[in-house]
Amino acid sequence: MLMRSAARRAAPLVLTVLAIAVAACGKKTPPVARAVPPPSTTAAGSPAVTPRVPPPPEAVPDPAVVPPEPVREDSIASASLDDLNRNSPIKPVFFEYDSSEITSEGKGILDANAAALKKYPSWTITIEGHSDERGTAEYNLALGERRAVAARAYLVSLGIPGERLRTVSYGKEFPFDPGHDDAAWSKNRRAHFVITAK
Amino acid sequence: MNRILHTIGAVSIAAGLAIVVVSARSQQPPPASEQPPVPPQQPGEIGTVITADGGAQTRIAVPDFIALSNDAETDRVAKTIAQVLFDDLNFEHDYALIPRDTYATIPSAKTFEDVPLARWRELGADAVVVGTVQKTAAGILVQVRLFDARRPDQRQQAFGKEYSGSAANPRSYGHAISDEIHLVQRNLHGVARTKIAFASDRDGERVGGTIESRNVKEIYISDYDGANQRRVTTGRSLNIQPNWSPDAKSIAYTSYRNRDGLPNIFISHIYQGLLDQFPKAPEQTFQPSWSPDGTRIAFWSTRDGNPEIYVANRDGTNVRRLTNNGGIDQSPTWSPNGTQIAFISDRTGTPQVWVMGTDGLGLRKVTSESYADRPTWSPAPYNEIAYTARTGPGFDIKVIELASGQIRQFTFGEGTNESPAWAPNGRHLAFTSTRSGKVQVFVIDRAGKNLKQITNVGNNEKPDWSK
Numbered sequence: 203m204l205m206r207s208a209a210r211r212a213a214p215l216v217l218t219v220l221a222i223a224v225a226a227c228g229k230k231t232p233p234v235a236r237a238v239p240p241p242s243t244t245a246a247g248s249p250a251v252t253p254r255v256p257p258p259p260e261a262v263p264d265p266a267v268v269p270p271e272p273v274r275e276d277s278i279a280s281a282s283l284d285d286l287n288r289n290s291p292i293k294p295v296f297f298e299y300d301s302s303e304i305t306s307e308g309k310g311i312l313d314a315n316a317a318a319l320k321k322y323p324s325w326t327i328t329i330e331g332h333s334d335e336r337g338t339a340e341y342n343l344a345l346g347e348r349r350a351v352a353a354r355a356y357l358v359s360l361g362i363p364g365e366r367l368r369t370v371s372y373g374k375e376f377p378f379d380p381g382h383d384d385a386a387w388s389k390n391r392r393a394h395f396v397i398t399a400k
Numbered sequence: 401m402n403r404i405l406h407t408i409g410a411v412s413i414a415a416g417l418a419i420v421v422v423s424a425r426s427q428q429p430p431p432a433s434e435q436p437p438v439p440p441q442q443p444g445e446i447g448t449v450i451t452a453d454g455g456a457q458t459r460i461a462v463p464d465f466i467a468l469s470n471d472a473e474t475d476r477v478a479k480t481i482a483q484v485l486f487d488d489l490n491f492e493h494d495y496a497l498i499p500r501d502t503y504a505t506i507p508s509a510k511t512f513e514d515v516p517l518a519r520w521r522e523l524g525a526d527a528v529v530v531g532t533v534q535k536t537a538a539g540i541l542v543q544v545r546l547f548d549a550r551r552p553d554q555r556q557q558a559f560g561k562e563y564s565g566s567a568a569n570p571r572s573y574g575h576a577i578s579d580e581i582h583l584v585q586r587n588l589h590g591v592a593r594t595k596i597a598f599a600s601d602r603d604g605e606r607v608g609g610t611i612e613s614r615n616v617k618e619i620y621i622s623d624y625d626g627a628n629q630r631r632v633t634t635g636r637s638l639n640i641q642p643n644w645s646p647d648a649k650s651i652a653y654t655s656y657r658n659r660d661g662l663p664n665i666f667i668s669h670i671y672q673g674l675l676d677q678f679p680k681a682p683e684q685t686f687q688p689s690w691s692p693d694g695t696r697i698a699f700w701s702t703r704d705g706n707p708e709i710y711v712a713n714r715d716g717t718n719v720r721r722l723t724n725n726g727g728i729d730q731s732p733t734w735s736p737n738g739t740q741i742a743f744i745s746d747r748t749g750t751p752q753v754w755v756m757g758t759d760g761l762g763l764r765k766v767t768s769e770s771y772a773d774r775p776t777w778s779p780a781p782y783n784e785i786a787y788t789a790r791t792g793p794g795f796d797i798k799v800i801e802l803a804s805g806q807i808r809q810f811t812f813g814e815g816t817n818e819s820p821a822w823a824p825n826g827r828h829l830a831f832t833s834t835r836s837g838k839v840q841v842f843v844i845d846r847a848g849k850n851l852k853q854i855t856n857v858g859n860n861e862k863p864d865w866s867k
């Protein structure tokens with residue numbers, strides 16, 4: 203059956219389809235995991251099987267006067283998704299013209315990406331496949347998909363679970379560099395990694 | 401639920417078209433209002449199909465319509481209808497239109513009775529379209545006659561119609577009259593009332609949920625001549641690859657609007673304000689193509705791990721896979737009778753146009769280009785496939801005639817040219833070109849002449865022509 207999300211307007215020319223959040227679309231999206239709060243013995247949101255005995259009042263821990271020296275991992279773990287993606291430890295991989303083969307340079311980048319994904323095992327990633335503007339719109343969508351799939355396969359071969367890696371092709375949409383020369387094209391033929399949950 | 405939706409839809413469509421044919425009247429003067437309505441015009445009753453002598457193209461004049469109400473708006477409407485009608489008739493190249501700037505010496509008629517047919521004949525006209533526009537309580541009343549100028553003294557009318565409706569879109573009267581004249585006089589299905597859908601980034605709106613600077617693309621429609629461009633989606637994401645339903649009331653397209661980021665097929669019922677989506681697959685789904693009877697939609701998807709062609713019912717149920725190989729299979733398009741599908745496959749190494757039955761059998765490769773994309777099958781009686789072919793650094797539009805294998809090229813390296821789409825009568829192609837800078841939609845006739853740019857703002861891509 204179709205999912206029908208409807209909107210209508212009283213205006214005589216009903217030409218605009220209203221954007222409606224599709225009701226079921228969150229189903230497959232992994233929940234965005236928040237950074238775990240400081241350890242607490244409170245059983246927040248405990249399941250119903252827990253006897254409803256009110257917990258004894260707890261001592262509120264004094265705030266630490268001097269926070270521990272933040273190590274790099276902590277700053278990554280506490281960053282927002284947008285901040286993470288702005289300065290992502292998961293680097294893009296670039297491709298030759300009309301090719302979805304992972305280059306030796308690309309393998310080096312993917313090795314580092316795999317290491318980062320092992321360090322943060324809760325992260326899920328969307329691998330976006332992109333092409334430069336020289337191909338045609340439709341075939342580039344398939345070529346972009348091949349690039350994303352190639353990057354995904356390599357990461358899986360390094361032990362990253364496939365469930366953490368979704369592929370989406372954009373073809374020649376959303377170029378990284380809007381230029382029309384070799385330099386721009388080489389930046390646009392890429393598999394780009396977006397952290398979607400952490 | 402269905403009834404409510406249906407009612408709303410009907411109202412919207414009526415408002416959108418703004419024209420009601422109230423009656424078809426016989427060609428005999430005078431006075432038309434006393435003639436009984438003759439619903440569909442019968443060629444036998446009209447008795448006159450105006451053709452030029454000696455097999456030459458029929459020469460036709462379209463002077464400004466006569467404003468029967470004395471106000472500026474009626475005057476403007478009368479001029480607009482005539483100009484649009486002139487352009488519409490000219491578009492199909494079935495008549496030779498006598499240029500409107502040569503009419504100045506001919507006295508303007510005040511009624512149908514005083515049209516100076518002898519003078520029009522002197523100008524070389526075989527036929528003259530004369531119309532009147534009159535204000536009414538509800539809007540305007542437009543009457544039109546096609547006079548035979550070959551024997552001016554007989555004052556023969558070959559066509560007579562009356563339209564009433566809103567004055568808001570006078571262009572639509574010109575379109576309706578043109579289609580009617582082409583149909584009744586030439587047995588030709590004109591395209592004056594068809595529309596072209598395309599994807600555009602002209603709003604410069606940003607995609608949400610990304611740190612990169614990314615502009616949305618939304619689906620737009622325009623009249624076939626580029627007038628009345630308007631947006632029909634608000635997906636606020638990538639919305640591409642529009643494809644009209646055969647009844648021209650719905651547009652299927654690929655949208656990335658779902659929160660999971662996976663592209664899927666959406667269907668906007670543009671006159672109802674309703675939006676449907678295919679059942680969500682765990683993978684990507686692209687590029688819908690309606691079957692000619694409107695019951696099925698072909699598309700391609702990576703749901704089985706590799707780009708393959710599928711066919712589903714129009715609501716996305718009953719999915720059947722048609723291709724099965726390790727190459728890329730994509731860009732499906734139906735043959736006019738719905739028994740075959742042309743598509744792109746790179747199973748031999750490079751992307752080429754292939755054809756198969758709708759059961760996936762009977763595969764054959766059609767092109768031997770260095771690279772081909774986006775086939776689109778012509779309507780009958782032509783049996784041709786238009787496609788994009790790499791011809792150098794860029795791409796050009798080609799058409800292959802299936803029976804003979806003969807290939808015609810429509811563009812020749814002026815920018816890069818992609819995404820051909822046939823007019824529903826097969827007499828024109830829409831496509832995109834970068835020849836004027838950004839990506840714009842152009843229209844060209846099937847002889848490769850009379851190129852016209854119909855979009856100007858932003859990038860406009862992946863046109864599809866309504867039936």
